[in-house]
Amino acid sequence: MGDLQVIGGIKKLNNQNYNTWSTCMMSYMQGQDLWKVVNGSEITQPEAEDVNGILQKWKIKTGKVMFALKTTIEEDVLEHIRDAKTPYEAWNTFTKLFSKKNDTRLQLLESKLLSVAQRDLTIAQYFHKVKTLCREISELDLEALIGETRMKRIIIHGLRPEFRGFVAAV
Incomplete structure (x- = not known):
């Protein structure tokens, strides 16, 4: 439950606050050891389960990240990542959407x-x-x-x- 309180303190992503939101989310995910599935060494799903349960652990991490992303964005922004399969795909969608020169x-x-x-x-x-x-x-x-x-x-x-x-x- 403590994790949700931290996420609840982050202002939801809208069309004006991408830089602040992304900085806060990146720090949150790094602190929760989730950043690797967004933009690090664990962005692709492992091929098969092993004795260490690596596939299951990856699915849990990606589920946590997708939940964090989807609950910290405004509804109209959610439409852009609704069909994203991985946190990496969702994060890159936001980067392309909000980082371009306007x-x-x-x-x-x-x-x-x-x-x-x-x-x-x-x-x-x-x-x-x-x-x-x-x-x-x-x-x-x-x-x-x-x-x-x-x-x-x-x-x-x-x-x-x-x-x-x-x-x-x-």
């Missing part, structure tokens, strides 16, 4: 970044928002890496007016 999404993120402002956010929330946008842009387009200096300029530009004096002093 020009429309990239333009939307760059627009958000250019217009980001602190408004009613705390400093920590505002910094997190800017860093997240920069990271997402960099993940979509490796050639559009946003350096630390540019990120600082963006942060300073969007601060509330009461912080301008502090920025000038620094």
Whole structure:
């Protein structure tokens, strides 16, 4: 039952959170010794049962992974892996679906970044928002890496007016 509580803490995969979801799921599966059946040395089903019960163990591991995958994704995303036979196949489906460069999404993120402002956010929330946008842009387009200096300029530009004096002093 403890395993389900950990999975329940992972926000379900949707069209906007693949990178966060995949990082959390990869860590979860590595911690449960399940990653090998997703993207490691045990991605194909053993030919036959042996004295160590290797086929049965593989089926149990793949069942756990498929359950974890299917219960941590939104219903509309489930349609993409409903017929997947192995965790490897399901994981690769997600990778292909969500990792491709999406020009429309990239333009939307760059627009958000250019217009980001602190408004009613705390400093920590505002910094997190800017860093997240920069990271997402960099993940979509490796050639559009946003350096630390540019990120600082963006942060300073969007601060509330009461912080301008502090920025000038620094």
